[in-house]
Amino acid sequence: MSCDFLALANSGVQSLQPYQAGKPTSELERELGIRNIVKLASNENPLGISNRVKQLLCDELDELSRYPDSNGFYLKTALAQKLTAKAEQITLGNGSNDVLELIARAFVSEQHEVIFSEHAFVVYPLVTKAIGATAVQVPAKDYGHDLDAMAAAITERTRLIFIANPNNPTGTFLTSSELKHFLDKVPEHVLVVLDEAYYEYVDKAERAPSIAWLNHYPNLIVSRTFSKAYGLAGLRVGYAVSNADIADVLNRVRQPFNCNSLALAAAELVLDDADYLTASVEINRVGMIQLTERFDELGLDYIPSKANFVTVDVGRNGAEVYQALLQEGVIVRPIGGYGLPNHLRVSVGLENENQRFLEALCKVLALK
Incomplete structure (x- = not known):
């Protein structure tokens, strides 16, 4: 050959x-x-997986010859109620990795720069390079994000910033005040993805009210997953919450049926399994x-x-x-x-x- x-x-x-x-x-x-x-x-x-999910999966098997609900109506409705958001603000993905790639593909081109931290999730540089954009890796501070340095790295070409909180693979954490101070510095046309895949493991008193911030920061996107604390890694379902205009753009490039029937049903059930x-x-x-x-x-x-x-x-x-x-x-x-x-x-x-x-x-x- x-x-x-x-x-x-x-x-x-x-x-x-x-x-x-x-x-x-x-x-x-x-x-x-x-x-x-x-x-x-x-x-x-x-x-x-939880015992309730085990039973549900057995009950759902007879429907696997049918396509899933492409819009994920019931899961979006449950998430909207849980998060005090609107269903039209939610984008579902085949795991949160899928959502991260959707965001990059929808908003970033070869002319743009994407900022992320040293020691941050490997998917950030992967999706950046795959679409031909310029990756801007900012040196870490104490193994985590140096938000002041990341803000200083913003140029007229910057379109997207990834922040993992807690960070993978170092587990470092940014406080609400640190994040809010950073968001105040970011121009509105620069999107900020706050990747909260490990959100549920953070003490409730320390968690950033990131979903509530969407009303004040229209360029903020919050991504989360059911793969970790909810125990559904093998079913692959994650989501992003953003303003409705951003979600509309993401759903234009999202593959139809990117969440399978079992994933949708299991995520809806376990979301309510306190x-x-x-x-x-x-x-x-x-x-x-x-x-x-x-x-x-x-x-x-x-x-x-x-x-x-x-x-x-x-x-x-x-x-x-x-x-x-x-x-x-x-x-x-x-x-x-x-x-x-x-x-x-x-x-x-x-x-x-x-x-x-x-x-x-x-x-x-x-x-x-």
Whole structure:
């Protein structure tokens, strides 16, 4: 074959590398023949799906020969009521990643710049480069967003700014006052995406009233997901809340049926399952203490996190430690690609899963 198909691709796509998701347990089983694997790599909810969702999915199977509701009427209605918003402000996506890409494709061109922080979610530079826009990565401050520097980076070419709060993969957090001070500096024609994928894990008293801010900042877009605290990662459903004019633009480029029937029904149900959400948050709170207290005992530095993961400095090449942990049947996430070559991101699991990881880490690092 003589044709260079990579050369035929858009220039922005040519420089991309495929997104590297956390290694699935089935892959490690095939590669090493290991059983009873603990996966703490993808910030998934260790509780699994709720019992109410399990029953619902069984009840919905007979309808899978039909297309889903392309507009997601019932889920949008439930979200609007829960968030004190209007249904026409909501855009549904195949996970919040889908929504982030929709925003970039709808509003950004090759003539524009997109601003995001160092150590921020890898999807931000990925979607920016894919559409041929200029990526402006602002150096991090204490592993998180330097909002003053990000505001100073705005030019006449800036069209979009991504902010993750809490940030992935560092777990750092911006206060309401910090965010509001930043938003006051941003010109109205520059869109700001506040990515709140881990919003539910933040203490209620500390959460930014971001949805209420939409009335004052028409250029603000808030994105959230059902993949984390709500336990629906495998069904892929997320959403954005914005002013209605922005949502109208997003729905012009959104693929029809981008949320499947099971995802729509499960998200609507779990949104109202307060007991499940409370249990998810509590498991995370307890597990975070279990991990970080042991890190303290071992003398390992870590980045304080408001999410359902913690990033720890293992004091040596993180990729090598990751590979050694695989041999012990434990999957975590090396984040050298985020500019943190000596760190591992560890999702908070159940008590026994956290303990299994800690024991394996001590063995690999020869710690006691």
